Amino acid sequence: MRTLFHMPLDPASRLIRIVLAEKGLPAQAIEKRPWDDEDGALASVNPALTIPVLMDEPPTGGELAICPTTVIIEYLEDAYPNESLMPSTSAARAETRRVTQWFMDKFDVEVTGNTVRERINRRLMRRGQPDYERLKIGADCLVWHLDYCAFLLEQRTWFAGERYTVADIAAAAQFSCLDYLDLVPWEKFPGVKEWYARMKSRPAMRPVLRDRLDGIPPPSHYDDPDF
Amino acid sequence: MRTLFHMPLDPASRLIRIVLAEKGLPAQAIEKRPWDDEDGALASVNPALTIPVLMDEPPTGGELAICPTTVIIEYLEDAYPNESLMPSTSAARAETRRVTQWFMDKFDVEVTGNTVRERINRRLMRRGQPDYERLKIGADCLVWHLDYCAFLLEQRTWFAGERYTVADIAAAAQFSCLDYLDLVPWEKFPGVKEWYARMKSRPAMRPVLRDRLDGIPPPSHYDDPDF
Known part of the structure; x- marks a missing residue:
């Protein structure tokens, strides 16, 4: 059966889960922390030990x-x-890929790496308290990047143009992880909030909105499209 | 006219120059150092200030x-x-993209970033002597990654399979920059050397093999396919 090695609060994993759901491709999701691969299940399919990995048939x-x-x-x-x-x-595909890449690289490293991964992965790895300097940098970068998101969504219905694309999924994969920890100042960015409400109402988003981490409940608005 | 903002010893720029040449697409190449954009020519087309940027018509x-x-x-x-x-x-396209990405991300950061960029960009930015610790890390990573390249080329004629693909161009873009500074221990990796000799004999490689930096001549074998 088609299988995805993933982590629940990993934006790249969520991106692929949402794409699979949009395309109606069922997949068995196996949670896998790359730093904890004692059975070698991940190394045997991806020696680089990164997730997600899709095993397709x-x-x-x-x-x-x-x-x-x-x-x-x-x-x-x-x-x-x-x-x-x-x-x-x-031309539109190039813009879609550019925005997708921006969320996967720049936004992911500067915002999600400094906030979600700093808090969650450290906890999972039992590596002590988060570095508050990094959390602060992540929060600042989030506001700058929300400005850019608002700028794009003032000109367009969806992140890469007039059509829903994988760029919206890349964006929602990041925002949904941040929102699980209630880090997004939605009220200051009504255009981005309105876009995210549209995203949350998509059936393909339901599985990631159902994720729950032990001991870390999401805010009550997390899975509510009318937030 | 089609224009490429590039730098001569930048692997990503070389990759695109070789792809354009293979496809027979002429382009005016404008050298642009991202840290020196006083006329704003780069910022006006790519606010992220990265190269290469292709202006296509x-x-x-x-x-x-x-x-x-x-x-x-x-x-x-x-x-x-x-x-x-x-x-x-x-399936073969996925493998081609995987190898291409490996050269552009992992190989580029660990090898070329620590060697070529550490030496050349520091010099261009007048930021003093290279950090010898980084040069050493880059040289060590190069040997590990050459082992992986040799492993791939033992099983395949080209980097992603039996066909010449953009993965070979991504590889040649990196190796040609390293070879300009004579950093590659070719004799220890005969399979990789044989592949690179095939690459150097391709007409699409000629423009990058003609690049010369002021005050830094390449070794005599640099543009010789029979090296």
């Missing part, structure tokens, strides 16, 4: 290990073109 | 600024599918 037969995230996105679009998450012109 | 009209590198690669394959640098099955 394509219609042509066999089993394929696909990673890292960008490659999984392109592969799913390529192998399962139905319910396409890319626009139809090469 | 697609057949459909208008002018497009395309970046970052992964997006340029996908765009060129998408908009100009002739002389395709991708294999024909989605």
Whole structure:
């Protein structure tokens, strides 16, 4: 069966889970912390020990290990073109890929790395208290990047243009992790909040909005589209 | 006219220059140091101030600024599918993208960042002597990663399989920068050397093999396919 090695509060894993759901591709989700691979299950399919990894059983037969995230996105679009998450012109596809990459690289490193991973992964690794300097940098970067998000959404219905694309999924994957820890100042960014309400109402978002971490409950608005 | 903002010893820029040459797409190459953009020419097309940036004039009209590198690669394959640098099955395309990404991310950061950029960019920025600790780390990583390259090329004719692809170009873009500074222990890795000799004999490689930096001549074997 199609299998995804993932972590619940990892934006890259969420991105792929949402893409799979949008495309109607069922997958067994196996939680895997890359730093805790004693059974070697992750190393055997991805020696680089990163998640997510998609184990696919394509219609042509066999089993394929696909990673890292960008490659999984392109592969799913390529192998399962139905319910396409890319626009139809090469210029619009370039913009979709640019915004997707911006969320996966710049936003992820500067905001999510300094906040969500600093708090959650440290706790999971039992590596003591978070570094408050990093949490502060992450919160500052979040406000700068929300400004850019608001700027894009003033000009467009969706993050890469007039069509819902994988760029919106990349954005929602990040925001949903931040929102689980109640870190997003939604009220200051009504355009971004309105976009995220639309995202939360999509059935494909339901599985990630159902995630719960032991001992860390999300805020009450977390899975409510009318927040 | 199609324009590429680039730097001569920047692997990502070289990757795009070689792809353009393989596809027979002429482009005016404008050298641009991201840290020295007083005229604002780079900021006006890419506020993120990274290179390369491709300014394309697609057949459909208008002018497009395309970046970052992964997006340029996908765009060129998408908009100009002739002389395709991708294999024909989605599984083989996934492997091509995985190897390409490995050279652009892991190899680039660990090897080229610690060696070529540490030496060349510091000099260009007049920021003093290179950090010898970093040069040493880069040289060590190069040997580990050459082992992985040799392992791949024992099983395959080209880096992503039996076909020449953009993964070979991503690899050659890195190795050609390292080789300009004579950093590659070719004799210890005959399989990789044999692959690089094949790469150097391709006409699309000629422009990057003609690059010369003021005051830093390359070794005599740099542009010789029979090295």
